[in-house]
Amino acid sequence: EAQVTQNPRYLITVTGKKLTVTCSQNMNHEYMSWYRQDPGLGLRQIYYSMNVEVTDKGDVPEGYKVSRKEKRNFPLILESPSPNQTSLYFCAAGYSLNQPQHFGDGTRLSIL
């Protein structure tokens, strides 16, 4: 079964405490992406990766980092989280940039 797995699903933390959200896919897809979803707004892309060691900024990259050392994993790193990064985050994987994406079930982050 095609799966994108995110961990943790929920996290409450404090300003400035570094955190990592993991994302793993079992489909051998080259394209992976991180989004944030806020009420009343569409999904906004944070970073994306076309392949191993190839990453690029999306629409809202400030305050985030990513890495793609292996094809299956694409972690999202918040080095110094701030309250405006409180949001629902989704990881997605697709065969290529212009193909439909499979999404994980989301990570709800609360930064106090």
Next chain:
Amino acid sequence: EDQVTQSPEALRLQEGESSSLNCSYTVSGLRGLFWYRQDPGKGPEFLFTLYSAGEEKEKERLKATLTKKESFLHITAPKPEDSATYLCAVQWDSNYQLIWGAGTKLIIKP
């Protein structure tokens, strides 16, 4: 500025009452338009891709259509299990990235 607007924001229907959801866009040079369904506590799930004006796709009670400026998701004789938020996303030629609409929350009452 390239934009994707979905309407209405929310729609309540009785079971069996057909209706349509709208996704309008100002993107020039459309490469593709995607429809997704999102259930509470879940990530979006892919439904359809449309590439050119006049194209139609169907799946069970859903039919997606595309014109040069908008797409419609028609739902025929909906059932309560069709309740979800429906998202559209547009990809354009100059940049492969997607612009997402804010979604339409559909509630089907039994």
